Amino acid sequence: MSSTAEQLDLDALNQMFETAQPTKIVQWAAAQFxxxxxxxxxxxxxxxxxxxxxxxxxxxxxxxxxxxxxxxxETHAFMEQLRRQFDLNVWTYRTRHDPIAYLHQAGEENPTWRKDIDACCAANKIEPFERAIKELAPKAWLRGIRRSQSDLRKQTPFVEWSPRYNCHAISPLLNWGSRELHAYLKSHDLPYHPLWEKGYASIGCNPLSCTRPVGQDEHPRSGRWTGQDKYECGINITKNSLDSANL
Ligand code: SF4
Structure with missing residues (x-):
C-alpha cells in the first residue's frame, strides 16, 4: 500500500461522503490529489x-x-463535441488490435454480435485501460459508476484503495440516479450523448450483443450484454482478481 493510502482515513471519508453532493467529493479529490x-x-x-x-x-x-x-x-462525435466545448484534456487509449482483423482472428464472423464477450472485452477494452493507468500512474482515479447500476456497484465505497491499479478509486456519483443526473445536466445546459434520445440509456460498444436501446420500463443497464450473465466489462473492478467478480 502506498503512503498516500495509509494517510487517508477511508472509513471517515466514506461516512462523510454518503451525505455529500458529488461536486463536493470531486472538489475534495481535486484538492487532495x-x-x-x-x-x-x-x-x-x-x-x-x-x-x-x-x-x-x-x-x-x-x-x-x-x-x-x-x-x-456518435460516441466519437460526442467526445469531440465536449472536447472542443470545454477544452478537455482527453487521453485516448486504443486497442492494439485492428478491429476487423481481431474479428477474423477470434472467429467472430458476425460483426454485430460477439460470441466471446469476455475475450473481446479483455483484448479491446481492459488492456487499453490497464495500459492507461500504468502509463499515467495516477494516485487517484475519478469514475462515474453508480450504485443503482448493478448489484456489484451497490457495495462500492466513495473512496477505496485499488490494489489492481495501485491508486485510489473515487466514485462521486454513487448515490445519484437518472433523475439527479438529468437535473444537473439541465441546470448546466449540458448535452446527453446523441443516442440517448433514441432509447440508449447506457452506451458501450456498437454490436447489438453489447449495447441496445431499452424501453421506458426497463433498467438502463439491461441494454448492455443482453442475455449474458455479464454486468461489467471489467474495468471498474478494483481488486486484483477478477475471478470472484460477477462480470
Ligand atoms: S463491449 Fe462488446 S465490442 Fe466492446 S470490447 Fe466488450 S465485447 Fe468487445
Whole structure:
C-alpha cells in the first residue's frame, strides 16, 4: 500500500461522503490529489455531468477514454463535441488490435454480435485501460459508476484503495440516479450523448450483443450484454482478481 493510502482515513471519508453532493467529493479529490488525479470517461449517455464537475474543480484534468475499435460513431462525435466545448484534456487509449482483423482472428464472423464477450472485452477494452493507468500512474482515479447500476456497484465505497491499479478509486456519483443526473445536466445546459434520445440509456460498444436501446420500463443497464450473465466489462473492478467478480 502506498503512503498516500495509509494517510487517508477511508472509513471517515466514506461516512462523510454518503451525505455529500458529488461536486463536493470531486472538489475534495481535486484538492487532495492535484495533478495526480485522472478521470475515466466512456463519453456515454450522461457522462457530461461528471466531466463538468471535474473540470470545474481541476481544469486540464487528464481524461482517459478507451477506444475499443467498436464504439458508435456518435460516441466519437460526442467526445469531440465536449472536447472542443470545454477544452478537455482527453487521453485516448486504443486497442492494439485492428478491429476487423481481431474479428477474423477470434472467429467472430458476425460483426454485430460477439460470441466471446469476455475475450473481446479483455483484448479491446481492459488492456487499453490497464495500459492507461500504468502509463499515467495516477494516485487517484475519478469514475462515474453508480450504485443503482448493478448489484456489484451497490457495495462500492466513495473512496477505496485499488490494489489492481495501485491508486485510489473515487466514485462521486454513487448515490445519484437518472433523475439527479438529468437535473444537473439541465441546470448546466449540458448535452446527453446523441443516442440517448433514441432509447440508449447506457452506451458501450456498437454490436447489438453489447449495447441496445431499452424501453421506458426497463433498467438502463439491461441494454448492455443482453442475455449474458455479464454486468461489467471489467474495468471498474478494483481488486486484483477478477475471478470472484460477477462480470
Ligand atoms: S463491449 Fe462488446 S465490442 Fe466492446 S470490447 Fe466488450 S465485447 Fe468487445
Amino acid at each position: 492535484g495533478d495526480d488525479l485522472v478521470m475515466s470517461s466512456s463519453f456515454g449517455a450522461e457522462s457530461a455531468a461528471l466531466i463538468h464537475m471535474a473540470i470545474a474543480a481541476r481544469p486540464g484534468l487528464r481524461i482517459v477514454f478507451v477506444d475499443t475499435g467498436y464504439l458508435f460513431p
